[in-house]
Amino acid sequence: PFIVNDNVDIAKAMDADGVHVGQDDMAALDARAKLGPDKLIGVSAHTVEEALLAEKQGADYLGVxxxxxxxxxxxxxxxxxxxxxxxxxxxxxxxxxxxxxxxxxxxxxxxxxxxxxxxxxxxxxxxxxxxxxxxxxxxxxxxxxx
Structure with a gap:
């Protein structure tokens, strides 16, 4: 899969397979809303709390x-x-x-x-x-x- 790092708008414009966002980029929930249910959403997490929130918001995987x-x-x-x-x-x-x-x-x-x-x-x-x-x-x- 082709995953764009940090930029949801570029991922959407080029119809990438997904996006990976950091804690300061965009919440997984917002990335999912922009990209739809069929795209991969990865989120950087550094704590259990960040990981749980990303999962709750629809992240498909975590980069830790x-x-x-x-x-x-x-x-x-x-x-x-x-x-x-x-x-x-x-x-x-x-x-x-x-x-x-x-x-x-x-x-x-x-x-x-x-x-x-x-x-x-x-x-x-x-x-x-x-x-x-x-x-x-x-x-x-x-x-x-x-």
């Missing part, structure tokens, strides 16, 4: 983090493993971990309840992007089975 230190997003602090696990336990929608995830540290997320990860640097900072993506995919699959 930063689970590790990251240079990609300077306005988000690092989340504890306990908070990540509490969010996963509190909601029934999929939770995707984001923030500073690499092949070296993704194993630390085992048992948290996440269904996947979102990465930037772990792939794009590598010399061989294709190999980095394949290696990370295998590592994440192993972590999710743990």
């Amino acid at each position: 983090g930063a689970v590790f230190p990251t240079s990609s997003k300077s306005d988000v602090g690092e989340m504890s493993y306990e908070t990540l696990k509490a969010i996963c336990k509190a909601v029934s929608i999929p939770v995707v971990a984001i923030g500073g995830i690499s092949g070296e540290n993704v194993g630390k997320l085992a048992g948290s309840g996440i269904c996947g990860v979102a990465v930037i640097s772990a792939i794009y900072a590598a010399k061989d992007v294709k190999a980095a993506a394949a290696d990370l995919k295998a590592t994440v699959k192993e972590m999710l089975r743990a």
Whole structure:
């Protein structure tokens, strides 16, 4: 699926598959009203309360983090493993971990309840992007089975 980050109007104009909104962008309820029932709505959450509200308002999935230190997003602090696990336990929608995830540290997320990860640097900072993506995919699959 093609998901537009942060901009519901662009997602609607281009008939994207969905949108991902942060806490300061637009509430899931408003994004759903603009895009309709058939589009994917993802919401960034940093607390159990934010996660529950997003789910209540119709979010299809949550992006949760930063689970590790990251240079990609300077306005988000690092989340504890306990908070990540509490969010996963509190909601029934999929939770995707984001923030500073690499092949070296993704194993630390085992048992948290996440269904996947979102990465930037772990792939794009590598010399061989294709190999980095394949290696990370295998590592994440192993972590999710743990």
